[in-house]
Amino acid sequence: MKQAGTPDNPLHIAIVGSGPSGFYATEALIKSGINVKINMLERLPAPYGLVRHGVAPDHAKLKQAIQLYDKIAEAREFTYLGNVNVGRDITVDELRKTHHAIIFACGAETDRKLGVPGENLIGSHTATEFVGWYNGHPDYRDRTFDLSHEVAVIIGQGNVAADVSRILAKSIDELKHTDISAHALDVLAASKIRDIYVIGRRGPAQAKFTPKELREFGELAICDPVISPEDLALNQSSQRELEDKTNITSAKIYQLFKDFSQLQPSSKKRRCHFRFLLSPVELTGKDRLQGLVLEKNILQGEAFNQSARGTGEKITMDAGILFRSIGYHGVPIAGVPFDGRKGTIPNSKGRVTDQGAVIPQLYTAGWIKRGPSGIIGTNRADSVETVENLLQDLSSFDTSVVKPGVDGVLPILKERKVHFVTFPEWKKIDRKEVERGKPAGKPREKFTRVQEMLAVLD
Numbered sequence: 001m002k003q004a005g006t007p008d009n010p011l012h013i014a015i016v017g018s019g020p021s022g023f024y025a026t027e028a029l030i031k032s033g034i035n036v037k038i039n040m041l042e043r044l045p046a047p048y049g050l051v052r053h054g055v056a057p058d059h060a061k062l063k064q065a066i067q068l069y070d071k072i073a074e075a076r077e078f079t080y081l082g083n084v085n086v087g088r089d090i091t092v093d094e095l096r097k098t099h100h101a102i103i104f105a106c107g108a109e110t111d112r113k114l115g116v117p118g119e120n121l122i123g124s125h126t127a128t129e130f131v132g133w134y135n136g137h138p139d140y141r142d143r144t145f146d147l148s149h150e151v152a153v154i155i156g157q158g159n160v161a162a163d164v165s166r167i168l169a170k171s172i173d174e175l176k177h178t179d180i181s182a183h184a185l186d187v188l189a190a191s192k193i194r195d196i197y198v199i200g201r202r203g204p205a206q207a208k209f210t211p212k213e214l215r216e217f218g219e220l221a222i223c224d225p226v227i228s229p230e231d232l233a234l235n236q237s238s239q240r241e242l243e244d245k246t247n248i249t250s251a252k253i254y255q256l257f258k259d260f261s262q263l264q265p266s267s268k269k270r271r272c273h274f275r276f277l278l279s280p281v282e283l284t285g286k287d288r289l290q291g292l293v294l295e296k297n298i299l300q301g302e303a304f305n306q307s308a309r310g311t312g313e314k315i316t317m318d319a320g321i322l323f324r325s326i327g328y329h330g331v332p333i334a335g336v337p338f339d340g341r342k343g344t345i346p347n348s349k350g351r352v353t354d355q356g357a358v359i360p361q362l363y364t365a366g367w368i369k370r371g372p373s374g375i376i377g378t379n380r381a382d383s384v385e386t387v388e389n390l391l392q393d394l395s396s397f398d399t400s401v402v403k404p405g406v407d408g409v410l411p412i413l414k415e416r417k418v419h420f421v422t423f424p425e426w427k428k429i430d431r432k433e434v435e436r437g438k439p440a441g442k443p444r445e446k447f448t449r450v451q452e453m454l455a456v457l458d
């Protein structure tokens with residue numbers, strides 16, 4: 001048979017995951033001009049990955065990427081099968097038999113571990129859980145967050161930590177017209193939190209916020225940012241880092257910290273404190289979290305390569321609730337190599353490898369390929385690289401048997417009674433969510449349980 005990618009032998013590609021990297025891979029395949037059929041499989045009924053379940057509800061503009069993904073989904077080459085968990089509802093081997101190649105674009109769905117005693121105490125949560133909960137992710141619908149305490153601590157100084165602390169810091173009026181889930185809004189409305197501590201293990205020059213996100217802390221209705229000027233002292237290497245012309249973001253962040261440190265205290269009822277050079281060494285409490293022990297750090301190493309080293313000096317802090325926001329981590333899929341330390345699928349520029357050897361048919365893109373960093377747009381170039389390499393391998397694809405693509409998958413799912421959701425069905429759920437949001441002046445009220453979504457289709 002002729003090489004795949006021709007009208008009488010279309011190239012059948014399965015894409016696992018419907019986040020940005022899955023949609024950008026779809027776009028790149030369609031744009032390639034070859035005859036291709038794309039079968040996107042997503043474990044939730046709803047598509048868009050972290051654009052729906054990660055991006056903060058008060059950052060509606062950033063969700064506009066969804067309009068592009070909807071446009072991509074209109075292509076006749078594209079099929080969407082939501083509510084299909086690859087590895088559980090269908091095996092990787094079955095996808096290999098039915099498709100020429102598979103692109104794993106399944107993101108980084110769990111979190112890194114802090115590795116200190118007390119990490120799992122009641123009241124100590126991951127940012128992943130909290131973000132999923134306020135964004136209506138079905139996995140986190142039934143989590144509970146006790147906001148009856150006055151002190152909340154966030155470990156980590158990246159943009160996810162900024163999201164978590166901002167949501168805790170905002171008034172209900174600032175949130176009630178967003179797509180935040182109703183169950184979360186109710187709990188946040190009763191919050192007693194007064195002081196939020198956002199704690200970095202390194203210094204103010206190494207915080208990973210972006211300026212736009214940090215600036216918002218100076219514009220909140222009921223919360224002031226607090227930084228003590230002496231916390232902004234820099235060692236020589238950090239000064240060098242901030243003077244470097246390629247490091248404008250960190251210089252802007254440092255300037256914002258400086259501006260915050262000069263603010264006069266106001267009568268706002270909440271404060272968000274940014275603290276540096278502190279690492280938690282123990283979370284304390286008998287039956288639940290009551291506080292934490294932090295070790296003071298100094299920085300060591302050359303500029304741009306400085307790491308935190310404990311000094312042995314410890315301080316204690318009371319805390320009623322704590323969020324570990326120290327980065328996401330991938331989850332393995334049965335039948336696919338996995339690097340448990342990095343939390344990624346090992347690969348060479350998108351070609352999946354096992355101990356260095358390329359595994360035919362398997363490709364990867366996005367956070368599961370390169371690790372949990374980068375904004376939505378970063379995934380576009382990343383997916384393009386994977387698709388370019390996949391297309392380079394075209395001549396090596398097995399053409400001795402016909403690959404049925406989605407037509408080979410549907411009978412398997414039907415036999416297993418998997419209630420898969422097509423894209424037009426998802427759009428029906430989507431319209432219902434928008435309708436449900438209208439009475440409260442919200443862009444949508446998400447369904448937060450899979451059964452509720454499927455019930456819309458009955």
Ligand SMILES: Cc1cc2nc3c(=O)[nH]c(=O)nc-3n(C[C@H](O)[C@H](O)[C@H](O)COP(=O)(O)OP(=O)(O)OC[C@H]3O[C@@H](n4cnc5c(N)ncnc54)[C@H](O)[C@@H]3O)c2cc1C
Binds near residue numbers: 043051059376378
């Ligand atoms: C809390 C948070 C907020 C963010 N906010 C912003 C922001 O405001 N702006 C910005 O530019 N970037 C933001 N980002 C970064 C951005 O969301 C990521 O760069 C991007 O979503 C990564 O895309 P991805 O496709 O690799 O993974 P994801 O978006 O995670 O998509 C992976 C998809 O795969 C599915 N999946 C997983 N396992 C399986 C399986 N076994 N079978 C089938 N499907 C599966 C998942 O359900 C998910 O839908 C944020 C990230 C986080 C964590």
Ligand SMILES: NC(=O)c1ccc[n+]([C@@H]2O[C@H](COP(=O)([O-])OP(=O)(O)OC[C@H]3O[C@@H](n4cnc5c(N)ncnc54)[C@H](OP(=O)(O)O)[C@@H]3O)[C@@H](O)[C@H]2O)c1
Binds near residue numbers: 155159200206208325
């Ligand atoms: N609005 C937006 O655009 C937006 C919103 C959310 C997320 N995102 C993006 O999504 C990506 C992921 O964000 P993220 O915040 O999860 O990750 P991140 O930017 O990598 O930040 C992780 C933070 O955790 C700290 N950390 C890691 N391990 C630690 C440990 N063992 N102890 C103490 N602190 C530790 C890191 O400190 P070190 O620096 O010392 O390692 C860093 O401050 C980023 O690229 C981010 O920009 C974007």
